[in-house]
Amino acid sequence: MSDAGYDHEPVERRWQEAWDDADAYRTSDDVDEPTYVLGMYPYPSGKLHMGHVRNYTITDAYARYRRMCGDEVLHPMGWDAFGLPAENAAKDRDTNPRDWTFDCIETMREQMHAMGFGYDWDREIATCTPEYYQWNQWLFSRFHDEGLVERRDADVNWCPECETVLADEQVEGEAELCWRCETPVEQRELEQWFLKITEYADELLEAIDDLEGWPNSVRQMQRNWIGRQYGTELDFEIDGHGAVTAFTTRVDTIFGATFFALAPDHPISEELAAADDDVRHFIEHEADPDGDEPNGVETDLTATNPVTGEEIPVYVADFVLSDVGTGALMAVPGHDERDHAFATKMDEDIVPVIAPEPDDWDGETVPDAPDVSEQAFTDDGVLVNSDEYSGLESESARERLTEDVESAAHAAQYQLRDWGISRQRYWGTPIPVVHCHDDCGSVVVPDEELPVELPEFINTTGNPLDAAEEWKETRCPECGGTATRETDTMDTFVDSSWYFLRYVSPDLEDAPFDAERANDWMPVDQYVGGIEHAVMHLLYSRFFTKVLADNEGLEHREPFTNLLAQGMVQLEGEKMSKSKGNVVSPQRIVEEYGADTARLFMMQAAQPERDFDWSEEGVRSTNAFLSRLKEMVESYTANEPDGADDAVASYVESEIDATIAIAGSEYDDLTFNRALRETQDLVGTLRSYADYTEPHAETYERGLSAVVRLLAPVAPHLAEELYEALGNDGFVVDAPWPTAEVDRDYVTKRRRLVENTREDVRDIVEVAGIEDPKAIDVVVAPEWKYDALELAIESDADNLIGELMQNSHIREQGDAAASYGQDLQAEREALSMTLGPDEEFAALESAAWLIEREFDAPVSVVRAEAVDESVLKNAEPGRPAIEIED
RNA sequence: GCGAGGGUAGCCAAGCGGUCAACGGCGGCGGACUCAAGAUCCGCUCUCGUAGGAGUUCGUGGGUUCGAUUCCCUCCCCUCGCACCA
Incomplete structure (x- = not known):
């Protein structure tokens, strides 16, 4: 071939x-x-x-x-x-x-x-047709009706190369590169349209638990992305600036708050910058939120700790981020690593207020304070140096403090931000808004005027919509006066957020x-x-x-x-990537080997969720497999065989059933690779069958027909061709999935019996150095051994042999029963039920041809009654005795 | 640092409490077919073994169990995601 x-x-x-x-x-x-x-x-x-x-x-x-x-x-x-x-x-x-x-x-x-x-x-x-994107606009309008749209100034990630705004998710890695062109991203402040996804943060987070059909990795990534954290918000009084709210997850450490810190772009920082040169200098020149070093500048202000009444210094610091929490934090250097580093640098006090819970703690005694001068202690523990709260565990102290402090309240923080959908580009859905030249502000275009269609493309450096003067000029839907169209278009993730509908x-x-x-x-x-x-x-x-x-x-x-x-x-x-130049073109593969080969190779190469290596060798062998299958079907239809419905046929028959049963459940689980392996194995069995003897036509055809249908989802063209060749009308696409009544447990046992028996024969032939076996007998164990095995599995008696001997038909076996009983006793805990004696006999009988073919010697499968005692001692359920004559 | 997923014979890769020395593939070895090669088919591929046996293995070190590749803990390593997150 x-x-x-x-x-x-x-x-x-x-x-x-x-x-x-x-x-x-x-x-x-x-x-x-x-x-x-x-x-x-x-x-x-x-x-x-x-x-x-x-x-x-x-x-x-x-x-x-x-x-x-x-x-x-x-x-x-x-x-x-x-x-x-x-x-x-x-x-x-x-x-x-x-x-x-x-x-x-x-x-x-x-x-x-x-x-x-x-x-x-x-x-x-x-999505680029008005018939589609009008509904992006319509949905924008509905979101707007529901208060889920907002226009606000925002610091945005700006890619100078693409001349557009990027979502946080589109900025990659430490170096903050654009996901498309890998240009370093800059910050700009622009008026932007947002969808308020944060309104749904709780549900988006909590419903993840019920997404049982999703991979854990994805569920976890979404949880992290939403990043909900429970804590406490509470106010620190700053003279001249009123109450400033800080968020903390560790309000239990509040007695250790030795300074207060504001983000460089916090409103108070900006106010201070106007009057205080040091602060302004820091904000404008020193602050480096991306750096590893925490930097900051002390202000003249003090903040009042709402619990202790203590006045603590206020810093403006670059490690405080305005979009985390409230942009203001109480710093507890004794129990937070970053605060610790900053306090050390600025020479602020570091006070321990949490002690590790002692192993034998009685729940009351206030433990000794830990040494936090070198390193913060960041775990929960027991409060110390905390007045009446000393001796409480962190958890309950947080509850109590949140209750006791007047301005304090439980609060949740999210990492998830509202979704900025504005893009300063042409090729997207125009945001359906006009800006009134009078007093109507930004007005959403009424539904009956949708879609707002894109004008002709203008080749320009900036946003082509900005250059589309005629298009931009419009009327205000509210007052009828002149107005300008919004020139931002929507993030394409809007399009894909509902396309499945x-x-x-x-x-x-x-x-x-x-x-x-x-x-x-x-x-x-x-x-x-x-x-x-x-x-x-x-x-x-x-x-x-x-x-x-x-x-x-x-x-x-x-x-x-x-x-x-x-x-x-x-x-x-x-x-594979174009930039590395290591791509394999699907087009070439289809031309050279065909779509079916490409599909089959991919599906059998690995489980769908795993990475795998493309292999030209693998593609070739897949292609060869399909060719051989085609030849098999063709030679069958050209010359229908006329073999008997014998033991061999029954072996093939049961393998067909087994394959169907296994492949079906693997398809259910989308583990195509396993389903296809079974199917290919069956092709091998069918080929061996046809090699060995004249096949029984009905059995052989059933096998081919099953194979064709089991392959049809993956290799549909050839499956159609062969399905037709086998004399079927209609498409294999519409063919019924093959069915078989077998359970996998039975199949596994049967296959294992056959495989073990074949291996045993090989071992014996090899180890005993038998050159040319003349005849092989395979002897099924006597029935009483199956009974004994079953009793042994069910029994919980200490003395298994005694229990077995209570059965007269076992006792009658005398020494043989005692000896087998001992074997069973030895493996007591590991015993499992095999097929019954008749099933084993039938399975071995129908598989005997495989051994005959391999050793070129006649094989007889015999029942226990037909042989004598000395042979039988080796026969056990699941393991026939083997006698080889040389 | 946090979170998720992994570490299995030469390589890739299943298994996830007991027929497990561990499916399958690749590579390698032997055989059949062939003038030959290729393709195809049949075996072998941890070590020792003249009747199906024995011994040592599944990142490391412990533990649970009659029994662990499979469960629990420690540590090491890899991959991915998040991260100065208050």
Whole structure:
């Protein structure tokens, strides 16, 4: 046989056309509760890469599997079509983002088609069309109605290269680089539009616990990102400036607060800077919030500790961040490492007020204070030097103090910030707002004037919308006077926060989605995509879903029931990337080996969530596997065999059942690699069968038919071809998933028996140096041993042998019974039930051909009654005696 | 530093209380087929062993258990995420 491979091109083309002609992947609007399988829609960058291929092969295989199981399936595809690269590409190529984007979409759609992905293209969406983005605008308006939109000055991350604002999530690493172009990010203050995701922080956090179909890593990343912390807010009086609120998680340490610190951009700091040169100098020249060193400057002010009444110095310090807590903190150098470092530097007092709880603590005695001069003690413990609170544990002291101090209240802090959606770019959804030249301020464009369409692209350095003078000029919807359009567009994560709802009713003209159908069809049952979206996209989508549930009649509060974060496709352990030049082009693979090979190779290479290495060798062997399978089916149909329904056939029959049972449950778990391994093993069994003897046609065909259907989700084109060759009408896409009644426990035991027996024979032949076995007897243990085993497992008697001997049919065995009883006693705790004697006999009988074939000697499987005593002593349940004649 | 996930035979990689010396793949070795090579098929691949045996293994050191690769603790190392977070 050669490895030249089959001619995949006509096969794949033929079935792609057939599916198109039959509209095979259309999901009708009137189906009830389809299984919704979704891959994260791609940014149309030009060509599919291996990551896409893997992502969409996973969803496609799962969608096809569920469909064959009888589900209605919704499996749509669309385009995350807005975004900066299109703008850059348009400039480079002297075209415009729209044309460039649609070119890319066309190319990628064709590539997806060539991969054989079964999408309902009638539901295709592209976010850059007014038909789509008008609903971004409409939703913006609804969010606005609900008070979830805010315009405010904000310090923003500004990428000078992209000339745009970046979300915190789009700024990468310590060096703060732009996620797209890796330019160092700068800070700017701009008026920005925000969506108030923080209003949903608690629910977004708490509901994570119930997302059981999500990977823990993603759940944890979201928890960290939201970063809720409980503590206490309380006021420190600063003369001349009134009460200043500080947030602390350790109010129990308040007796140790020896100074107070303000962020450089805290309002009081800014006030001080106006009058105090030192402070101004510090803020303008020395403060370095990114540095490791805590820097600060002492002010003339003092703050009053609300508990002790003590006056403590006030600093302006750069390690205090205005967006953490309240931007003001009480510093407790004895119990906080950073405060400790700063106090040491500034020579402030360091007072211990918490002692480690002594091991034998009675709960009352006030322990000795620890030495904190060199190092802060940061754990909870027992309060010391704290007046009437001394002797309390940290936990209860926090409660008491929060209650006792007048200005104190429990408070929660979040790391999550409101979502700044403004982008100073062209290729995005225009924020539907006009700025009135009179007194109406910023006015949201009324629904009936939506969409606010993008004007023609203008090639300019800044924001092309700023340059679109005619477009900018408009009228105020409120007073009718002159007004200017908002020139910011929306972050593209707005588009992707609800696109999964649009697929439900992609052409709906009066709402973003059909609420009734969405309530039937949502949530997405299986969502698949890259781990890079663990926080942003997945958190924003959850946020949108909750807002829509609260205000637009959506009956689901979470968009994605099960989430799979697929692993990377690597080359020699490294992520494939254009910049490294280590990419394998899917196009080339499809041309050379075909889509089925590419898909099958990827799905069998590893579990979907794991990274794996691309291997040309692996691709070739996958291709060879498909070729051989094709030949097998063809030679079967060309010349139907005429073998008997004998023991060998029954072995094959039970292997078919086993494979079906295992592969099915592996498909359920999306562990395609295991399902496919089983399937390939069955192909091996079928081939051995046909090599060994003239197969029983019905059995052999059942096996081939099972293999074809088990492969159909992953290698759909060839599966169609072979399904047809086997004489079936209709598509394999619509074929019923094969079924078999076996339990995996039984299969495991049977396979283990057969495998162990074969290995034992090999061992004996090898160790005994038998050159050429003449005959092999495999002797099943006598029935009484199975009974004894069962008794031994059930019994809890101390004297097992005594118990066994109470059974006359065992006692009758005399020494043999005593001896086996001793064996059982020795392994008492580890015993487990094997197959019964008849099942073992049948299993061995049907597998005997494998041994015959291997050793080229006749094998007889015999029952215990047929042999004599001396042979039987080696036979046990699960382990037949073996006699080899040489 | 905090959090999550990992460390298994030459390599990749399953298993997650007992048929585990540990699935599977790659690489290597031997055999069949072939004039030969390739492909394919059948074995072997921790050590010792002339009838299925024995011994030492699953990052380190402890512990729980009749029994641990599997459970608990200590430490070391890797990967990812977050981090001057009050």
